[in-house]
Amino acid sequence: MTCGSVDDGKSTLIGRLLFDSKTILADTMTNISNTSKKRGMAAVDLSLLTDGLQAEREQGITIDVAYRYFSTGTRKYIIADAPGHEQYTRNMVTAASTANLAIILIDARRGVLTQTRRHSYLAHLVGIPHIVVAVNKMDLVDYSQDVYDKICADYTQFAKEIGLAGARDIRFIPMSALNGDMLVDRLDNMSWYQGETLLEMLEKAPAAHTEQSEQFRFPVQFVCRPHASADADLHDFRGFMGRIESGEIAVGDAVTVLPNGYQSTVKAIQLGDKQLQSAITEQSITLLLEDEIDTSRGDMIVKSNEATEPVKQIEAFVCWLGETPLSTARTYIVRHTTRESKAKIGAIHYKVDVNTLEEQQTNDLKMNDIARLSFKLAQPLMIDSYKTNRATGAFIVIDESTNSTVGAGMIV
C-alpha cells in the first residue's frame, strides 16, 4: 500500500514503479501521453495511470483506492494506492486492512505532516508488519542528505512515541518518483545513499504475515448438504466449507465446534474434488467430521486443544468510517468472521487525538475518529486479540438502516 499526505506523489510513485519495471503497455502509455499533452504538460504525467475516476482527474486528487498489479521475475505484486485526503481516510483504512507492506510517502520539502502521522498511526493500529518511509521529491531539495537525515530523525522520534518503532520493521529511503531516483534504478543524484532501492526492498520483504497466530481457526461459511442429489452416496454428505484463517489442520485432528462446544475428529479435507491430508492458512477447503453434529454458518471450528472462550462483550479500537456519527443510543451490527451479532455500545473509553496522541473523553465519534470502545453483544463471538490474530481479532460495524460499513474494529 502507498499512503501519505496530499500531493506528496503517491500516484506518481506507482506510475514510475510500473514504468521503470516495464509494466506499462504501449497503448496505455499513448493514452496518458496524449492526456498529458492536452493539459499542456511538458512531460508524461505518470499519476494519470492510477487516478481513474472522472472526479479524480478533474481535481487531480485520489479519492478511492486504486489496485494495480505488476510482476517482476520473482514476484507478483498487488499495489493499493490509498488517498491522502483526510476526507477519504476510510479508503486508506480499506487499503491498509489487507496490506503487508506500507510505503509512507513524505514530501522532502514539508517533512512529517499531520497526514503522515495519521497514516502511520493507522498503519500501526491495523498491524501492517513492514513500513517503508519514502522521502520523496528529493529533486526539489537539491538531493540534500541533511534534509533527508533530519526527516528520518523526526519520523523516528514520532515512531517511538506511537510505539511503532520496535514493533514494526521500518526502513527509510530517499527518492524522486518524478525522475525515478531510487525506485527501480539508482541514478547518480544520491551517491551518499548506500541502501537498497525501493524495488530491492519490496523484493526482499517477507510475503507472509510472520507474526500471525498458529492456532487453527476455521469460521464456517457455508454448509454443503446435497441430500436431494441423485447420487445416493451423497445423501449423508455434510461438508463444512470455509477458509482457514490461521493455523493448520490434518485428517485425524480432534476439533471442537464453537460456540456449542461439540467435539469430533476430522474425517476428510477436500479442495474441489481433491482429497487433502492436511491444509494450511488461507486455504479455502471443505471439512468433513466423523460425527454428525449441528453446525451452521457463523460457527467456528478449532482444534480441541486450542479452543477459545466465546464472549458476549468485547473491547476494541474502532476507526469510525461513517458519515453519520456513532450514537451510543443505537444498536449496530457487528460482523466478525462469518458471524453477525447485534451490538450496543457499552462505553467509549477515550478517543485518540492522532496529532498529540492525547486520550480524550467523548460521547460520540465522527468520521475518521479512532477510539477505544466496549460493545455488548447479542450473540457470542469466538475472538482472539487483534495483535495475535488479524482475522479473528477484526470486525466491522454495520449501520442497519443503510447497510453501510461504518466502523473498523480491532479487538484489544
Place this chain on the structure above:
Amino acid sequence: MTKKTLSHLDWLEAEAIHILREVAGQCSNPVLLFSGGKDSLCIVRLAEKAFRPGRFPFPLMHIDTGHNYQEVIDFRDRRVAEIGERLIVRSLEDSMARGTIVLKHPDEPRNKHQSVTLLEAIEEFGFDCCIGGARRDEEKARAKERIMSFRDEFGQWDPKNQRPELWNLYNARSHKGENIRAFPISNWTEMDVWQYIEREQLELPSIYFAHQRDVILRNGDIIPANVPLASGEIINKPKAGEQIVSKQVRFRTVGDITCTAPVYSDADTTAKIVIETATTTITERGATRLDDQTSDASMELRKKEGYF
C-alpha cells in the same frame, strides 16, 4: 521453520472461493453472470471448487446481445449441460421489442445496452447479487471497484461513496431493490487467468485460439467480416471500397461482435497464449475493445448506469 504459504495462483483461487461462499452465505437470491468467455469459465470452475458435491446455490445468467459468435453460444450451452446447472438467458432483442432499448442505428454496438436488459432481469427475478468476472486490471474504473460493490435501486454505482471494504469481511447486505455486484476474480490479471486456464486445463470456445478468419482492416482495427448470427442475419459486411482478407487471428476477449476485435496471433494452444500474454505490448482492452476507446471515462459512465 519457515511457514508454509500458498503459491500466488493458489492464493487467488482460495480468495475467489471465499468470496463465492460469502455471496452464498450472505445473499438470498444471487445469480452468476455467465457468457461463455474465459473469465466466466474460470468462475464456473471456482464455483465447482467452492460448492461441489452440492449444486451451485445460484443459477447462471447470460445477457445475450444477439451479436454473439455462434461458436461461443454453442460452447456456453454445452458447458452448462456438462455442469448440470440452470441457465437463464435474457436478450437485448426482447428489450428492444419492449421498447426499453432504442438503438440510434441498427449497427450501433450493443454492449452498453446490456445494462438495461441486466437491470430488467434483476428486477424480474429479484436477484440481490450478481456475480461477475470483472477484473481490476482490465480498466481504470474497474481498478477502483470493491469486491462487493453496492448498486442502488437504479443499478447505479457511486464511485465517490463506496462502502469501505476491510480485511476479508465483505458486506453484501442490501435492501429490497438494491443489488450487490460481486467480483471474485478482482485481483486476477489477464496473465493469472491464462495460467489458471492452463493449470486447470479448462476448455474454451475455439475463437480464443489462433485461426484463419475473413476480416476487414478498418482504421487500424481488425473487423471480423460477414459474421452469421443465430437469426440468420449477416453482420459486419464490408463498406464500399473495403476488401475482405484472410488473416490468422485470435480473440483476447469475447463479447459483442460489433465491438470486439481479434488480434494477429500464432498462439493455438493455452501454453502459447500464456507466452503471448507475457510478451504483448498492448493491453487486453486496448487491443480488442472498440467501445472503450471513445473517452477516458466510458467504462465509469457505463457502470454508473448499471453496467456490470
